[in-house]
Amino acid sequence: MTASLVADLHAFAAAGVKEFRILRRYPTLFLGFLFWPIVLPFSYVLQARGFAGGNAAAEAAFATRAGTADVVGFLFLGFTAYMWISMILWGPGTALRTEQVRGSLEALFLTPASRLVILFGPAFSQIVWALYMFGLVGIAMVFVFGIDIGLVEAIRALVIIAVATPALYGMGALFASVVLRFGEVGALVQTVRGIFTAFCGMTFPIIVLPEWGRAVALALPPTYLIGGLRSALLAGADLVSLIPDMAFLLASGLFLCAAAVVAFRSTERYARRGGSLAQY
Amino acid sequence: MTATEKGPAVEAIGLVKEFEKGRRTVWQRLRGEPDQRERFRAVDGIDLRVERGEIFGVLGPNGAGKTTTLKMLSTLLEPTSGTARILGWDVVRDAREVRRRMGAVLSDGRSLYWKLTARENLQYFAALYHVPPALHKERIASALAAVHLDDRADDYVERYSTGMRQRLLLARALIPDPELLMLDEPTVGLDPQSARDLRDRVREMRTQGRTVLFTTHYMEEADQLCDRIAIIDHGHIVALDTPAALKRTIAATEVVRLEVQGLAASDPALLARLEKSGSVARQERQNGVLSLTIHCRSARDFVPAAFDAARAEGATIDHVEVVAVTLEDVFLALTGRELRE
Numbered sequence: 001m002t003a004s005l006v007a008d009l010h011a012f013a014a015a016g017v018k019e020f021r022i023l024r025r026y027p028t029l030f031l032g033f034l035f036w037p038i039v040l041p042f043s044y045v046l047q048a049r050g051f052a053g054g055n056a057a058a059e060a061a062f063a064t065r066a067g068t069a070d071v072v073g074f075l076f077l078g079f080t081a082y083m084w085i086s087m088i089l090w091g092p093g094t095a096l097r098t099e100q101v102r103g104s105l106e107a108l109f110l111t112p113a114s115r116l117v118i119l120f121g122p123a124f125s126q127i128v129w130a131l132y133m134f135g136l137v138g139i140a141m142v143f144v145f146g147i148d149i150g151l152v153e154a155i156r157a158l159v160i161i162a163v164a165t166p167a168l169y170g171m172g173a174l175f176a177s178v179v180l181r182f183g184e185v186g187a188l189v190q191t192v193r194g195i196f197t198a199f200c201g202m203t204f205p206i207i208v209l210p211e212w213g214r215a216v217a218l219a220l221p222p223t224y225l226i227g228g229l230r231s232a233l234l235a236g237a238d239l240v241s242l243i244p245d246m247a248f249l250l251a252s253g254l255f256l257c258a259a260a261v262v263a264f265r266s267t268e269r270y271a272r273r274g275g276s277l278a279q280y
Numbered sequence: 281m282t283a284t285e286k287g288p289a290v291e292a293i294g295l296v297k298e299f300e301k302g303r304r305t306v307w308q309r310l311r312g313e314p315d316q317r318e319r320f321r322a323v324d325g326i327d328l329r330v331e332r333g334e335i336f337g338v339l340g341p342n343g344a345g346k347t348t349t350l351k352m353l354s355t356l357l358e359p360t361s362g363t364a365r366i367l368g369w370d371v372v373r374d375a376r377e378v379r380r381r382m383g384a385v386l387s388d389g390r391s392l393y394w395k396l397t398a399r400e401n402l403q404y405f406a407a408l409y410h411v412p413p414a415l416h417k418e419r420i421a422s423a424l425a426a427v428h429l430d431d432r433a434d435d436y437v438e439r440y441s442t443g444m445r446q447r448l449l450l451a452r453a454l455i456p457d458p459e460l461l462m463l464d465e466p467t468v469g470l471d472p473q474s475a476r477d478l479r480d481r482v483r484e485m486r487t488q489g490r491t492v493l494f495t496t497h498y499m500e501e502a503d504q505l506c507d508r509i510a511i512i513d514h515g516h517i518v519a520l521d522t523p524a525a526l527k528r529t530i531a532a533t534e535v536v537r538l539e540v541q542g543l544a545a546s547d548p549a550l551l552a553r554l555e556k557s558g559s560v561a562r563q564e565r566q567n568g569v570l571s572l573t574i575h576c577r578s579a580r581d582f583v584p585a586a587f588d589a590a591r592a593e594g595a596t597i598d599h600v601e602v603v604a605v606t607l608e609d610v611f612l613a614l615t616g617r618e619l620r621e
Contacts, residue, residue: 004410007407007412008410010407010410011408014403014406015404015407018393018400021395021396022395025395102390103390104387104391104393106386107386107391108408110354110355110356110386111405111408112376112377112408112409113408113409269358272355272356272358273357274299274300277356278387
């Protein structure tokens with residue numbers, strides 16, 4: 001490993017620490033976040049109960065389509081994964097935009113640190129949020145809703161999350177390139193989040209989609225993350241059976257990260273030519 | 281590619297930066313219409329050589345091209361044409377090497393993280409500047425001491441005054457222990473005491489063997505601090521020398537400022553009379569008062585002659601001010617405008 005790479009890894013960690021320190025100075029954020037991952041998906045659980053009640057036929061139909069009879073687990077996992085996906089989609093772009101608006105982006109670009117540090121480093125702190133959120137939901141699922149999740153299943157879920165991470169960060173980094181080019185990324189992220197909500201099976205099994213909708217869903221990495229988590233935690237699937245899904249996630253991660261690096265370099269050059277680095 | 285230990289700290293040859301005026305709409309882009317925007321040159325062929333160990337000032341009015349020049353030299357902007365080398369490294373080809381060796385303050389206190397302490401800010405930048413972790417503590421302590429903030433190192437930046445934030449920016453620029461410091465208008469917005477304090481810190485940088493390249497539109501600041509000064513206007517360097525040598529370029533030892541009242545349309549006659557014993561560098565009429573700036577060899581000889589001339593033209597002199605020649609007068613003589621215009 002070269003000295004420069006080691007120094008960049010250190011800078012990467014420092015960027016995460018910096019963000020986390022700033023986050024820590026707003027402790028009410030953690031308090032607010034205590035409720036969202038529980039209350040929001042629970043409203044979907046109540047909605048499902050409202051539609052189906054305790055009707056055995058309805059539950060059986062759901063089990064056939066979803067691959068599990070556990071409505072609560074199905075909805076909580078889908079929603080938690082979606083919240084994490086949203087967080088990462090916003091992450092690098094928002095971090096870059098925050099630096100731009102704050103006026104610190106040029107100071108960062110004056111340092112010899114790799115652009116990947118500037119791009120991904122601040123978003124790295126969101127891993128803390130992700131662990132917090134998944135931990136919170138895990139506790140609620142086991143102790144409040146009585147869902148049986150063993151250590152092995154939890155480890156499988158963590159592997160799936162790790163495998164999906166590059167693809168999600170790659171998408172987030174592509175949005176960050178848009179920030180350097182156009183300054184604003186909100187509308188684009190909202191559109192993509194809308195597509196993910198409609199197609200990736202956050203609160204429904206994708207089998208209920210029309211055929212063309214399923215084709216769209218199967219081209220989107222979040223579908224595999226959400227599906228993989230449900231299979232591992234609720235249907236007892238082992239990692240071997242999930243290899244095709246994980247291979248797709250890894251391949252798309254590789255492609256999206258490479259595309260993000262190319263796009264970021266190109267937009268950085270554009271900004272350095274036009275002097276728009278600090279403009280927002 | 282390696283840079284030499286000798287040679288100038290900064291060398292720019294024919295540096296040009298062009299920007300487009302106006303904007304190109306999305307519709308024009310989608311239709312593939314040719315880009316017909318007018319281009320203007322913010323920096324128009326600057327040649328510059330800053331020797332190692334000197335404090336070099338770039339003096340000019342707002343919009344003269346100072347910041348654009350500094351941004352190109354610090355790798356934030358890509359030159360349209362021309363070349364620039366920092367400590368022997370090319371700013372385009374070897375941008376990362378340039379950044380490793382240079383500290384810069386090109387922004388204001390907003391670019392600090394206000395919810396972090398000064399020490400935490402510097403810890404982050406120590407990592408970004410690739411300072412080995414074993415040296416972090418020592419380097420941060422030394423940078424904070426250099427700007428006299430060591431006793432407030434663990435306060436949040438949001439509790440700092442503007443002057444303290446500006447000093448912290450300087451400390452941040454010192455984190456890589458750079459041979460070259462670039463400062464863009466470092467005292468803008470500071471009260472006189474904070475500005476003086478910051479100038480003292482900059483002088484200390486030179487005694488530590490660093491080269492300082494800074495921009496300013498405060499002529500006193502440039503005069504007091506700089507070994508050499510480049511005066512820049514409309515993207516061109518119009519003069520470059522030591523402050524003393526620049527002041528010698530105008531054929532005067534004193535400057536007289538007059539306010540004349542009661543003139544009808546006879547300004548040319550009065551001016552012709554005044555030109556006999558001095559040189560009218562600037563004239564401006566406002567609310568019936570003619571303000572004149574005159575360069576002369578001796579105010580003792582010139583002022584009585586000016587009163588005689590005014591009297592002869594039926595005018596009165598309401599205000600007389602005699603000052604020594606400043607860089608402002610040099611700028612006025614070179615461009616016909618004042619620095620603050």
